[in-house]
Amino acid sequence: MIKKFDYTILYLLFIIVIAQFVYLSFNEFWQDELYSISHFQLVPINKILFDYHSTNNHILYNFLCSIFLKANNLLTFSEILEKPYLLRSLSGLFSLLSIVLLYRKSRKNYGKDAAYLIVFVFLTSVIFIDFSMQARGYSLGMLLVTLQVFTFHELRKDLYKNIGKICQLGVFSILLMLLLPTNIYFSGALSFILFIDFIQAFRDSLGNVNAKRIFLINILHSILILGLTGYYLWLQSMQPPNIYLDSFDLFHWPHLYQLFSIPYHFSHFRFLFWLLIFFIFLFFHKRMQFFPKGQQAEILVLVGLFLLPLVFFFIHGPIIVQRIFILLIPVFSIVTGLLFYNLFKSVNFRWFRLWQIGTIVCFLYGFFDTWKDTVEDNLRSETSMSLRHHYYMFNYNPLEATKLAMDLQQKTGLPIFVFDDFGERGIYFYFDAYRVKYQKSFPDKPIQAIYVTNNKRMADDWYSQRMVPFRKLIPDKYMYSVYVPE
Secondary structure, eight states: OOOHHHHHHHHHHHHHHHHHHHHHHTSOOOHHHHHHHHHHTSSOHHHHHHOOSSTTOOHHHHHHHHHHHHHTTOOSHHHHHHOHHHHHHHHHHHHHHHHHHHHHHHHHHHOHHHHHHHHHHHHTOHHHHHHHTOSSTHHHHHHHHHHHHHHHHHHHHTTTOOHHHHHHHHHHHHHHHHHOGGGHHHHHHHHHHHHHHHHHHHHSTTOHHHHHHHHHHHHHHHHHHHHHHHHHHHHHHTSOOOTTTSBOOTTOTTHHHHHHTHHHHHHTTHHHHHHHHHHHHHHHOTTOOSSOHHHHHHHHHHHHHHHHHHHHHHHHOBOOOGGGGGGGHHHHHHHHHHHHHHHHHHTTTTTHHHHHHHHHHHHHHHHHHHHHHHHHHHHHTOOOOSTTOOGGGSSOOHHHHHHHHHHHHHHHOOOEEEEOOSSOOSHHHHHHHTTOOOEESOOSSOOSOEEEESOHHHHHHHHHHTTOOEEEOSOTTSSOEEEEEO
16 A cells, blocks of 8 residues: 555655646747747637648647637737747646546546556656647647546446447547547547457347447447548648658558657656566566456556557558657556556555655656757757657757847847758747848858857858857857857
8 A cells, every 4th residue: 555655755746747847838939839839829710720731730729729829918929939838838737637637537447546656657757748838739639638548448337328428438539630630540549449349249148239339339439530530631632742641651660660669758767667676576576466357458458549559550651750649648657557556566565665766766867868968969969859859848049049149130230140950940930020130041151140050060160161250159058059250
C-alpha cells in the first residue's frame, strides 16, 4: 500500500509540473505555432472550417483559439506575440484537465494506488511537458484520448448497454477527427477492437443480442469516422497536393524504426532506469505478477489502442511526423502505471521508494539534457531532429532579436538582413508582425547593415571571408543573434 509520504511526493511533483507550465507559458512562439495563429486563428471561422491548405490547421483547436482570442480582445498578431502566456493558457488548461481526469478516472476504475502510479508516469514524461503548452492541438488531443479511453473501458465493462456512454464514444471520436485527420489511426484501432469484441460475443451462444449491439455500435462509429475522413478529402481536393497528407508508400519499412522509437521517447531517460528496476524484480522475486487474470483482457485492449495506430500508420505509409502520436501518452501512462502497480503490489511495495526517486531524477535530468542539447546545437549552428527536440522550450529568442534589430535600425538607419535557416524557425513572422522593413538572406557584398540569423557559423564565416569587423550582440547559446558592423 502506498503511504501518505508518497502522496506528498506526488503533490510536490505536481507543483513542479505546474511551475514548468508557468515557465513555458512565457516562451516565444515558434514556426508552426506562428503559422497556425496567423493563418488559422486570427481569421474568420469559415476559413478555419474549410481551408486545409496546411496540416497546421488543427481545426477544433484553432476554432476554440479563435473564440478565445476574440473573448480576450486579442485581435492583432503583435498583441499575441507580446503576451504568449494568454494563448498558451488555453493549452495549459487542457493539459491540467488531462492530469485531473486521468487521476480521477484511474482511481475510479483501478483504485487509488494504481491511479497514483499512472499519474506519476504521466507527470514525469518530458514529452508531455514539452507539448503541454504548445499553441497547437496536442494538449487537447491528450485530453480527448483520456476521455475516450475511459469511456470505452466503462462501456465494455457494462457490456455495451449504456446509451450515454455510447453517445460519448461517438462524440469524442468526432472531436478527435475534427482535431486532426491523422487521429483516424486511433479511431481505427477502436473500431478494430469493437470488431474483436463482436466476434467474441457472436461465438458466445448467450451473447447474440450483445453481438448485434456491438455490431451496430461499430457500424455507426465507422460511418462517423469515414464521414469525417470524406470531409478532409473534400477539403484536400480543393488544395494543391500536400506531401504530408498523401500516402508515401504502403508498408514503408524504414518507418518501423521511427514508429517504434515512439515508446522510447515517451519514457525518455526513465527507460533504462525502469529496465534496471525490472531486472531487480526478476532477480529477487520469482513469483511477481505482471497483470492479474481479471485485468489481462483490459490490458490487451489498452496495448491495442497504443500499438494499432502505429501499425495502421505503417500500413498507410505517409510521411512520418512523430508528434501526431503525442495523444497516445495517456494510454502509455495507463499501461506502464498498471504494470508497475501490479509488480509493486505483488512484493508489498518493496523498491517503490527507489522507483519514485529514480523516476523523478530521470525526469529532471531529461529537462537538463534537452536544455544542454539545445545550447550545444545553438553554439554549433546545427539542428537535431527528434520528438523531444523543440527549440522553443529553451533559449529561443525571436522576439528579443527582432526588437533589438528594430531599435538599432531606428538609431542608425541601417538596413536589416534576416536569414532564418534550418527550414525556418519563425523570426520572419515577428518582423512581419511589427512591420519592420527587412530583406531575406545575406547580400553577396559586405555593406553597412544589421544582420539577424540563427546560423551563426555561416554568419561568422561570411564576415571572416570578407574581412569585415563586426559585433555579435546576443550570445551564441541562444537561437538568434544580431550582428552589427564595428
